[in-house]
Amino acid sequence: MHSPVNPLTRRRALIPAAALLAGALLTSCSSDAPADAPAGASQSAGSGEGGDKPSKFFEQAEYERQLKLGKETPQGPEAKPWEQMLEPEMTDTTRYKKKGAGGTHLCFSNAGVFNPWRQVGLKNMKAEVKLHKEISDFTVLDAQGKDDKQISDIQELAGDKDCDALIVSPNTTATLTPAVKEACGKLPVIVFDRGVETDCAVTFVNPIGGYGYGAVAADFLVDKVKPKGKILALRISPGVDVLETRWSAAKLAFDKSELDVVDAKFTDGDPAKTKSIVSDAISRHGSVDGVWMDSGATAVAAVEAFEDAGVDVPPITGEDQQDFLQAWKDKKLTAIAPTYPTFQWRTPVIAALRILDGKEVPKEWKLPQPTVTQANLDEYLQEGMPPLHYAMCGCRQMPGFPGYWGGKK
Amino acid sequence: MSSQTTTAAPYRRVARSLGAGAPVFALLVVLLVALAATDPGFYEPDRFLAFVKRAAPLVILAAGQYLVIVCGEFDLSVGAIVTAGVVAAVEIYGSFPNAPWPLITAGLLLAGAVTGLVSGLVTTRLRVPSFITTLGMMLILEGAVFFWTGGSPHGQLSEGFRQLGRGTAMGRLPWAVLACLVAGCVAVLLMRSDFGRTLIATGDSERAAALAGVRVHRARVIAFVLSGTAAALAAVLVGGFSGVSAQAGRGYEFEAITAVVLGGVVLGGGRGSVVAAMAGAFSLQALFTLLNLQGVSGALESTVQGVIVIAAVGLGAADWSRLRRRRTHSSGGRPS
């Protein structure tokens, strides 16, 4: 017999440790107990929140609101959509006005940079920070997609980092609510992209939203594809809230129309899988008359699948990613690209500075959500940008463009 | 020492490899029949070739992974090599848009080989278990390539480069199918050569092989080098097939290992044939296609996949576990 270490040889060394751990065990038993009987601990305030929201993804009122917002003209400078706002309800911020001299220290808890959209966005935000001389420090903590880590990050930033304001881009809506709530008590908080289930943040910056996105794309297909046409819906993955809203709005539009959604498939954002799914769909259904997508990452792969199958590319929806816009122009596609603009990453910095200046900001800062269409394609497509760049970055006039975003003049 | 290392008689080798791999061939036939039943057009030449083309990267990865597994190791870094390969090619094209594609392809293959070499040396010389070596390599490669490109690559793959994964030779035959055939033949010839026997002997019983004069370290390092090269070739095919992507290789490491195990190859080494491993890859791809064609609810797909993989491997194990017990008592421990 060999190998298993004889536990006896270690016994002596570990006895103190065992005692310690046993102690810990006892303590934990007693301190676990309050879980059932709340015994007035740290964050007892503000419970009732969030519970009244139905957990379903589709909300009729929000859907109607977004469709309505999509038709409105935003307030603010026309050439700077990241400073525009839709139906703002201004809120007073004088109590956050920064006292004393010295530079501003902005802090940002980022969900992660796990996709090109977030990478372009973070570049936008960093470039925006550079525009403002009064920002002396900009701390970014990256949660790498982990809710648990982002909670700790927020606690760290709100705790002992002497941040003047905290920007949060939550990884998950529901799960970051308690942490944001806790931070709100300590410093002004700006939430953007995804929301949280509390309105304690000074402002929540976001574009019109997923229903608007999904509806624009679906309406385009309803318009361009003949009745009874076969629609293929390509989705990234199930369970992502922003993507689910896009799909639910599109489904509503398709259900009302005479189009026939023959397949709704998940691609995992993988172009190879997308090509397989599309070519299988072409052969299984004989033809596909329109492609709806919940995001643009796999749009070019879908286009190529039609080419490889030797058939014309049907009307297709994508996103403002450079490679898709390029393919759209080069191959003269019938296409549309609703966007979830990355310029929204600039707005939180602007909002933070306004708040620290005591100027009023909208309670919910709704940004416009422009759509790339045949008419304005040339305006948004800029040669020399990297394939995974997002055209709606609002970054063209910024110093360092296009090099900082990886493009060439 | 068990019979593998000593019997050279080819017919016994064939019989044994078929015996070990029989379940996977049965599975493959069942899946292919099911595909035909689901979609009568599946066996039209163009469609079938398109299927093989799609399977090619996984088959090549499985062949490479087989070499590593049969000598008793793992290579978890192949998915990262694919991702890194595609991203690096795009990034290079970003700086040198007119780079000739043969040069880039050769460069990628070389880089894959070097990656494998490093993994192999760390595993053998520093005695780090390959699971950990290649897990670390996976983190390093993914981190490094995205650190280098700032998160997303800055170029476009040239049409020439993409031909290998996307285009066809002589009108009909996709280059990827040819590449897959070549890689398959190379792998089979390799396993028939002295080196192949060395590799199996190493995986079967390292000690016995070493006593018999086999340079086990060298055999393992070469296996890693070949696996890295195969992964780089897969990167060329995947990049060609689907273009720029920052997640081209995600999940490939698990798929490749699953394919090899489906082929009846035993993790821990010493048993199984490379043909069966490649058949495992085809089966896996056929399963994906079937699930897609059947229109199984998108979400439940993975459940079905999990059940089938467990069942297939379970059946394979059940078939010849009796045989194994009789044959090799000496190598009792098994890894995982």
Add this chain to the structure above:
Amino acid sequence: MSGTTVAPPPASPKTRAPSRSRLTDPAVGVWLAAAAVTALGWITVAARGGDFLTLANVVGILQNCVALGLVAVGQTAVILTGSLDLSVAYLISLGTLVAATTMEDGGVVTAVLAVLALSAAVGLANGLIVTGLKVNAFIATLGTAFILRGWIEDNYTGPAGKVPASFQHLGYDRIGPVPVSLFLLAAVAAAMWLITRRTRFGHHLYATGGDEHAARLSGVRTRRTVIAAHVLCSLCVGAAALFLASRLGAGAPWAGTEARYDLESIAAVVLGGTVLAGGRGGVAGTLGGVLVLAVLDSVFNQLGVDPFFKNVVRGVVIIAAVALYARRGSRRSA
């Protein structure tokens, strides 16, 4: 000899066991490494004018250990038997979802029991597939992971459920400066330590992992041992899921997968000196491994290191650490 290959040569243990000195024990080594990383972090951060060893920061580091720690402690048990578990990530996700949705309708106690029952069932399934069907643990648990994934994707369309404030104490409260959840980790780790080191079953774990064949010959019911180890592991994962649910306030389908708890937990276990082939190592080392990873993370946070670069460093650290253990091991047996 590589850790993934078959049993070690029979000659070595005679020379190895008695001469084991404490400093060369990986479990001690990893704690020294944790101390070294902390010191290094402290110096680098101090050089940048920061302060690393503040109370808040230390508490933060410990807090960040909890989830991975719970999973890794469980993973230790399976790895000791020479098996492993790749299904932990999806089990965590499913666990948080079940916990949060059950707590929304029923009580906290029901939810805790439900999660633990689910975990035990998954662990039992893993164990039975590994031992009964003789499917290699790598594939078996990967298959289970796929099954769980499909289950999650079919039944949940995103974050679901709501954890009552009473249960969130586990995730947010502190006793003095120490997070409550740390006691949970300590309790689970202590229990696991007692089980592995002080019980007959623990001996069987080590024996099975060391040489299953020999263990069976000497009367150990190896199958039962492996199954029990899988159940134990999944129960720890269930505890991690409960902790995450309390911290997140809801169930999240990607709570376990985004953090790559499957591979991270294995990395932590091996970093802690447990041999992947089984039979050697233990919970104490694993906790050290988890601590090293958490300290590294915190240093990166403080220095604002590019997240991609972090992965490079983590990869190098994991390989280097295991290479060091291997060197020590070889010197001992030489």
